[in-house]
Amino acid sequence: MTPNDVRPAKPVPVVAPWARPFWDAAREGRLILQHCEDCDRVIHYPRMVCPHCSSTKLDWRAASGRGTIYSFTVVQSNAPSAFAGDVPYVVAVIRLAEGVQMLSNIVECDHDELFCDQEVEVVFEHLDEEFTLPKFRPVR
Amino acid sequence: MANNRGKSAIIGIGEVPTGRHSDQGAISFALESALMAISDAGIDKSEIDFVIPTGSLFSSQFSNELATCRLVEELGLKNVTSNCEVFSGGSSSTNALRVASALIETGRARSILFVHTDKLGTGVSAQGGIDLFSTAGISMEWEVPYGQHYSTVAALATQRYQYETGTTDEQLSAVCVSNRKWAELNPNAFFRTPLTIEEVMNSKMLSTPLRAKQSNMLFDGGAAYVVTSGARARDLVERPAYVLGEGGLVTHFAYHQEPDLTRFGWAQAGRQAFEEAGITPGDIDVAEIYDSYPIYQLIAFEEIGLCARGEAGALHMSGATAPGGTMPTTTDGGMLSKGHIGAGGSVSLLVEAVRQVMGKAGERQVPDCRFAVETAVGGTYMDAQVTVLGAEIP
Numbered sequence: 001m002t003p004n005d006v007r008p009a010k011p012v013p014v015v016a017p018w019a020r021p022f023w024d025a026a027r028e029g030r031l032i033l034q035h036c037e038d039c040d041r042v043i044h045y046p047r048m049v050c051p052h053c054s055s056t057k058l059d060w061r062a063a064s065g066r067g068t069i070y071s072f073t074v075v076q077s078n079a080p081s082a083f084a085g086d087v088p089y090v091v092a093v094i095r096l097a098e099g100v101q102m103l104s105n106i107v108e109c110d111h112d113e114l115f116c117d118q119e120v121e122v123v124f125e126h127l128d129e130e131f132t133l134p135k136f137r138p139v140r
Numbered sequence: 141m142a143n144n145r146g147k148s149a150i151i152g153i154g155e156v157p158t159g160r161h162s163d164q165g166a167i168s169f170a171l172e173s174a175l176m177a178i179s180d181a182g183i184d185k186s187e188i189d190f191v192i193p194t195g196s197l198f199s200s201q202f203s204n205e206l207a208t209c210r211l212v213e214e215l216g217l218k219n220v221t222s223n224c225e226v227f228s229g230g231s232s233s234t235n236a237l238r239v240a241s242a243l244i245e246t247g248r249a250r251s252i253l254f255v256h257t258d259k260l261g262t263g264v265s266a267q268g269g270i271d272l273f274s275t276a277g278i279s280m281e282w283e284v285p286y287g288q289h290y291s292t293v294a295a296l297a298t299q300r301y302q303y304e305t306g307t308t309d310e311q312l313s314a315v316c317v318s319n320r321k322w323a324e325l326n327p328n329a330f331f332r333t334p335l336t337i338e339e340v341m342n343s344k345m346l347s348t349p350l351r352a353k354q355s356n357m358l359f360d361g362g363a364a365y366v367v368t369s370g371a372r373a374r375d376l377v378e379r380p381a382y383v384l385g386e387g388g389l390v391t392h393f394a395y396h397q398e399p400d401l402t403r404f405g406w407a408q409a410g411r412q413a414f415e416e417a418g419i420t421p422g423d424i425d426v427a428e429i430y431d432s433y434p435i436y437q438l439i440a441f442e443e444i445g446l447c448a449r450g451e452a453g454a455l456h457m458s459g460a461t462a463p464g465g466t467m468p469t470t471t472d473g474g475m476l477s478k479g480h481i482g483a484g485g486s487v488s489l490l491v492e493a494v495r496q497v498m499g500k501a502g503e504r505q506v507p508d509c510r511f512a513v514e515t516a517v518g519g520t521y522m523d524a525q526v527t528v529l530g531a532e533i534p
């Protein structure tokens with residue numbers, strides 16, 4: 001048995017019921033964000049009630065898929081078991097153009113050329129039959 | 141908010157050395173620490189009427205035993221009205237003190253025993269520790285699937301902070317060196333041999349720009365303290381550590397939700413604590429700053445007002461925070477050199493703050509130590525907590 005065979009499976013998102021549309025859209029290659037009809041704010045991650053005004057009138061809107069890197073790190077060692085085979089990989093906090101932040105990975109890039117405030121755009125990576133993860137790459 | 145300056149005080153502390161004690165159960169660290177704290181307080185164990193254990197991360201079975209009164213039975217305490225766990229990860233020390241102080245102030249309890257123990261050094265494997273801290277306090281929906289863990293959490297803050305302030309890798313490494321100098325003087329610390337900036341800078345890269353020697357390591361250990369009223373404290377011990385002020389601010393659960401990874405909630409927490417205490421950061425004689433990674437020591441140090449934004453790195457380089465310096469900081473060696481024992485990271489710091497104020501810090505004793513500030517924070521630095529202690533009530 002090789003070390004690869006004993007490596008645990010990648011963790012999949014443990015989905016809150018109200019976030020299901022986000023993951024369904026991601027599976028279709030679309031990035032959508034929750035929006036509050038009462039206070040007109042964009043919300044991420046999705047909530048049961050609006051964190052700003054507590055409204056339950058929440059709908060979904062297509063996101064631009066563009067943003068900037070608020071901060072990033074290239075993982076080189078001591079990764080969680082399920083990610084040991086991915087080293088080096090990039091974890092980043094993205095500031096989306098819509099004004100909300102999300103955690104993701106930066107892919108399709110030269111790790112030495114990443115910088116804070118760099119412009120990025122969304123790409124989609126298939127995880128399994130149920131989940132596709134929105135990730136980001138530098139805008140060329 | 142009501143001002144409770146000096147209405148409660150810590151009068152006794154106990155602590156076992158941080159280390160790898162595979163031959164001993166976590167229960168022994170808890171009992172030894174508790175007995176030391178009760179003895180230090182100069183009271184009989186029958187006077188303890190409230191027990192606050194905090195959670196142990198290495199074993200949910202053991203943690204549940206603490207929540208269900210095992211310590212009361214093992215210690216033979218007969219007059220305990222409540223055994224009630226207070227757990228918030230790395231800020232458990234402060235939150236437990238806050239709960240204890242409120243119970244004292246309302247007269248609900250008279251002598252409260254707080255106890256922490258954990259066994260992260262020998263109770264879990266090295267990879268098990270990494271995996272534990274790749275889910276504990278991290279969003280299972282929005283972060284775990286992206287490979288977030290505690291090295292990346294610290295690295296993300298470090299990267300942005302360096303970008304905004306120009307703080308260098310050498311200055312970050314100087315935090316580790318400063319804390320090590322204190323650990324060399326602390327018999328309860330694990331790492332006690334001298335450390336240089338070069339050694340830190342040459343250690344293995346974990347997650348850019350964070351290196352291995354800029355990361356805490358997990359160990360076994362335990363500590364305890366006893367809280368009573370300010371009025372009663374001065375009859376029991378020569379030099380109580382009065383709880384002068386407390387402040388806090390919860391800023392996120394999921395790390396990416398934090399609006400400012402270079403500041404967190406420290407500024408507001410610090411203002412509240414100093415306002416209640418009736419002193420300013422300039423009055424502080426010793427600062428016990430939460431240091432699971434050097435970035436957090438720099439950020440909290442600046443944000444609570446001990447120096448201006450972006451200057452903490454240079455101050456640590458200058459020796460100001462080391463033994464003999466003008467602002468002795470993290471004088472037990474901290475999580476970086478004394479060792480990280482789960483929720484015990486900040487318990488150590490609180491116990492050390494008390495030790496300094498009570499004048500019992502031995503070789504590490506800061507001369508004429510009247511006022512101490514201690515910081516604590518849980519999970520992914522989600523709830524900045526600040527406590528001001530003093531040998532007198534301003």
Ligand SMILES: [Zn+2]
Nearest residue numbers: 036039050053
């Ligand atoms: Zn709203």
